[in-house]
Amino acid sequence: MAARSTERLLNLLIALVSRERGYTRAELREAVPSYAESASEDAFERMFERDKAELRDLGYPIEEVSEDPLFPDDTHGHRYRIPRGSFTLPPLQFTAEESAVLALAANAWTDASLGELARRALRKLEPAIGDQPEDDAPPLLQPTLTAHEPSFEPLLSAVVRHREVRFDYLARSTDQLTTRRLQPWGIGSRYGNWYVVGWDLDRQDSRTFRLSRIMSDVTVTRKQFEPPAGFSMNDALSHMVSDAPARTVTVLARPGHALMLRRMASGLEPGAGPDGWDRLHIPFVETEILAEEIAAAGPGVVVPEGGDGTGPMLQAEARAAVVRRLRAAADVVARFRGVAVDWSVKSRKGTRNKLSTADHLSRLLEIVRYVYAHQGAELEETAHRFGITDQELIADLNTLFVCGKPGHMPDQLIDASWDDGHVYLSNADELSDPVRLTQPEASALLVGLQTLRTVPGGDSEAVASAIAKVAGAAGDAGVLANAVGARPITDEPAPALDDVMATVRRAVEQRRRLRIRYVVPSRDELTERVVDPVQVFSSNTHWYVRAWCLAAEGMRNFRLDRISSVADAGPAGERPAAQEAAAATRPAPGAPDTVEVVLVTDRRSRWIADQYHATRTAAVRPPAGAGAGPAGGHEAALIGFQTVEAVCSLMTRYGGQLAVAGPDDVVEQVELWVNSALEPYREDTAA
Template identity: 90%
Template sequence: MAARSTERLLNLLIALVSRERGYTRAELREAVPSYAESASDEAFERMFERDKAELRDLGYPIEEVSEDPLFPDDTHGHRYRIPRGSFTLPPLQFTAEESAVLALAANAWTDASLGELARRALRKLEPAIGGLPDDDAPPLLQPTLTAHEPSFEPLLSAVVRHREVRFDYLARSTDQLTTRRLRPWGIGSRYGNWYVVGWDLDRKDSRTFRLSRIMSDVTVTRKEFDPPEGFSMNEALSHMVSHAPARTVAVLARPGHALMLRRMASRQQPAAAAGEWDRLHIPFAETEILAEEIAAAGPGVVVPEDGDGTAPTMQAEVRAAVVRRLGSAAAAVAAFRGVPVDWTVKSRKGTRNKLSTADHLSRLLEIVRWVYAHQGAELEETARRFGITDQELIADLNTLFVCGKPGHMPDQLIDASWDDGHVYLSNADELSDPVRLTQPEASALLVGLQTLRTVPGGDSEAVASAIAKVAGAAGDAGVLANAVGARPITDTPAPALADVMATVRRAVEERRRIRIRYVVPSRDELTERVVDPVQVFSSNTHWYVRAWCLTSEGMRNFRLDRISSVEDAGPAGERPAAQEAAAASPPAPGTPDTVEVVLVTDRRSRWIADQYHATRTAVVRLPGGPRTGAAADHEAALIGFQTVEAVCALVTRYGGQLAVAGPDDVAAQVELWVNSALSAYRTSEQP
């Protein structure tokens, strides 16, 4: 059925492109084989309307022209056509620097569907790029993007299509669940969190929503709207952060503990006597982000009621946020400890979405354009280019072979041959021109480009010009770039991080060895390492260096904002075979596993299974069990961690979103950690 749908769409496209005066609906029903087989007029009408929408979403502007000016609303008298040239890529030329950043942006997404959109955009731009880079040569610097939240893709679609949405939202301070109706103007990220900004139809005002607090599926309605002229997602997010009042909170920390919080502090007051705690003064912009960091530090820190000079309301606000997070974590830990997991009940990770008709048609059209430009390309090379098997490519060529202009006589069909292991296509001239980027394709590529602007100390001139050209390739005058936060930003990295990034990048490029002092949050420990760095990469807004650690004799990833100092240590050593093999594998944040833990996650934290490379996942249904609002069934994930402390910090950081089901000794340690952290807030005595 899927193949027949793709054939129908392709035959309709060829018909609309090949005849300048177009076709009426009645003529199309006769000209397109699948339409002629429709059981009724109503079935044909529904099919035709769906197909028109699919082709328009793929970037083909279908014109509807009334033949009778006296009855312009009579659609049965309309002629439909796609003017030749209306869908082709505008004249573009990318410089070598722009081509390089485009390749980085296209490969930034770790999500399969968004990554495919970005790579499809890159393939469409290839004629203007002058060839794609060699995938076998990993870049020395590579940003990566992950949209953990299930709401990201439907919201991105609604933003680019200007459609109203509806979802259930968990309020930041009250944990109250409400249904919100929104006209989404833009989507973007700041400090590791994704946000959508738009017009709240019930509050009659603009609002910003954090995607991690959206607790239901996002319903995209058919109601369209016009976004405000001049809207900029970057300006909206920068306003949210930069115009917040200068705020500071006081935090008490055990001597020698809370090393990450100490790095964030603007001022520290050491303990006056033995048994007392140090006082840290920490500046912050968003309460919940700071509360995550404090909660993750566990029993080693507490937010006192007395801020010692800080604003009482701010002190109380942060303290309440931490207590709420720890309380939710304690409740979840108690509820899920020891819960049985049936690993035969597979989670959504065990199912793979079938290729949609639109995606299949898009791939067929890409194959036509590629082969037309590379007649005689090897079958194996062509299949590899599109990420499919030889058999899948042959099936696609067979589909092309039975499609063509209305009449479908032998001289009207696409001619495809591959008998000698080389692919040739002809009689498809109408489909061989490079096509404009669709808005979803351009959006995925633009968000990837935006991540390159956040490289500390990076030069964004090539990125800025690439963004402008990509927006133009989608037929966009800047509205789309503004909506997905791909316009210039004013945020600047901390000088210390910029210095670390510059030194590390130079070491990667010049193959130098470096000595670093590194904070290990899971052990709350400052360590010294000597490493040979091979690549700098990012995961959303956090930047890492991938390096061969001489102490561990293995490849490790170090987060740059956790490096307290870095210095040159001479030329890098010769890479042994094990190091070469490890360097060739894809980078991913994390460290070697030593403790296997069964985590139970709710809808908000299911991304953890992907981020931490779960080896098994399963659905956990708990009728009558604890649920947060409209959260869906929980899932279990078997994940390896380097230390139990890392598990503890994860549970308190995302209070209430996840818990440990087993093994029991790990669950007991996590429960003790959470309750010990919470007990400091349940007593009138301060440390």
């Protein structure tokens, strides 16, 4: 059925492009084979309306012209056509510097669907990019983007299509869900979190929503709106943070504990707290982000009431945010303790990457344009270019072979051949021109380009000019570019992190060895390593260096803000295995796995299964009488971790979003960790 739908859409597209005066509905029903087979007039009408919307979403402007000025609303008398040239890529040319940042932006996404949109956009722009030198080596600096939240893609779609949305939202300081109706103006990231900004139809005011607090599926309605003139998501993100006063919270930490919090602290008073605990003064921007870090440290860290030199209301707010996370973690761990997992019950991951009709048609059109520009291209090389198998490419060529102009006589069909292992196409001139970007494709690439502005020294003229040209390639005068945003990870990067970044980048570029002192949060200890850096990359908020660790004799990823000191240790060794390992796999935070754990995640934390490379997943139901929680959609994932402490830290960092179902000894350690962390706040949690 999917292949038939794609074939129908392609035949409709060819018909609308090939005839300048267009076709009436009745003529199209006769001209497009699948329409002629419609069971009824109503069935044809529904199919035709869906197909028109699909083609318009793909960037083909279908014109409707009334032939009877006395009855302009009688659609049966309309003619439909797509003027030649109306969908082609506008004249533009990218410089070598712009081409380089485009490649980085297109490969920034770790999400398969968004990454494919960005790479499809890059392939469409190739005629304007020109020939690039082939280099299989990984880039020395690569930002990466991950949109964990299930609401990201429907909201991005609503932003670019100017459609109203509806969703259930969890307030920051309560567990109360409210249904919100929004006209989304823009979407962007700040400090590793995604936000949508728009007009709240119920509050009748502009509002900012954090995507991780959207608990339901996002319903995209048919109601359209006009965003305010001059809206800029980057300005909205800057305003959101710049209005917040500089704030500091006091935290008590057991001596030698909470090394990451100590690195964040602006002041440290050893032994100044009760029982000789250290008093830390931690600056922060957003309470909830700070609460994640404190809760992740687990037992041995307490946010005291009052605080020394801190406003009592601010201290109470931070304390309450930490308690809420710890209490939610304790509740969900108890609720899912011993839950049975049936691995034969497929999770939503099984259908996640199903190819849609629109995606399949886009691929067919790309194949036509590519082969027209490279007649005789090798079959295997062409399949590799589009990320498909040889058999899938042959199936696509067979689909093209049965499509063509109305009449569908042999001389009207697309001619495709590949018998000698080389691909040739003809009789598809109408589809061979480079086509402009769709708004989803441009948006995915623009978010990647905006993210390059977070790279130290990355807010360059090349990035700015590439953003303007990509927006123009979508037929956009700047509105689309302003609707997506990504501000720098920090407004004023800490000098220590700047120094580490500069030293690491220099070592990568000059192939130098480094000696580093590194905090391992899962063990709460400081280690010393000697490494050969290969690549610097980011994962949303954090920057990492991918390096060959001499002690481990393997590739490892080190988060830069966890490096307490770094020094040059001479020339890097010749390690072909390190280069091969860096090029073979996409960088991802993590370390070798030694403990296999069954995690249960809700819809907010499903991304963990992908981020930590789950080997198995399955849908799972909460135990009877336990309640589904605010997010629901639970999924079990079998994941390997370096230490049990790393699992414990995840439980409290994302309090209430995930639990451990096994093995039993890990469940017991997690329960002890969570309850011990909660113990100092027992008065706060009393009923």
